[in-house]
Amino acid sequence: MMSGDSRQAPDFSQSIPAGSRKKPFAYFLDDHHGDGIVAISCRAAPGVNNLLIADDPKRFYLPSYVGPRGWVALRLDLGPIDWAEVDELIRASYVIAAPTRLAANMLAGDVSRPESDLSQPAEDPVPNQRKRNEKQIERVRRICLALPETTEKLSHGEPTFFAGKKVFAMFSNNHHNDGHVAVVAPAPPGVQAMLVEDSPDKFYKPPYVGGRGWVGMELSHLDDKELAFHLRIAWLLIAPKKFHPLLGENI
16 A cells, blocks of 8 residues: 555555556545544445445535546544544545455455466356346345335445335345355444344445444344344334324334
8 A cells, every 4th residue: 555645635545566656545535625524435336435424414425526537535524533433434445446356355455466377367255146146136125125105226236225215225135255145234323233143154344334334134043033123124224204104004
């Protein structure tokens, strides 16, 4: 990794072979253009920046110049900083920006791979994952679309489900070769940590939204009844209250 001084603020990009195009994955913003804000700006998967901003508009915002290209900025000047959340955003941004081999090394926990090995193509840790997991997508779709006022749209390259205008579930099919075939959804305060601790084979803390209490659910380890339970809870947390009576006895 190397740092520079772009737009009069430090920027960070991967160390890459000579002649290759530098691709920044983070900018530190300190009173940029006199806006009085101290923040870190990072790349995000398509649609995720809007999700983070909608969920917490006080801390997240769309940065100038790069915001329309999917970047998101996290303010660092609003009290105690959750450095684990900052680390999560930066790592996820690195994976998006990095060449495939570097990204695979990051996801595998090896960021010190010799550059001489970087020319080799990355191996997908779960071969033909997308083709094999069409049935899992259909499971999630069937359960989500059975909930009132739910629509499906494509976001970050995967099916995403909305209660009204707000996201309550995102399918994750080996996203960035992380090995997870899962659905990501919000959980009540404290529930994410409890689920991950009690059943780490079923649940995990996902990137981006994990810091907001969302939980990843490994679809191959959940039956339809348990999956539907967690998705109904997610729907109730996100859907406007005027929609709640539409669930009837299922609430």
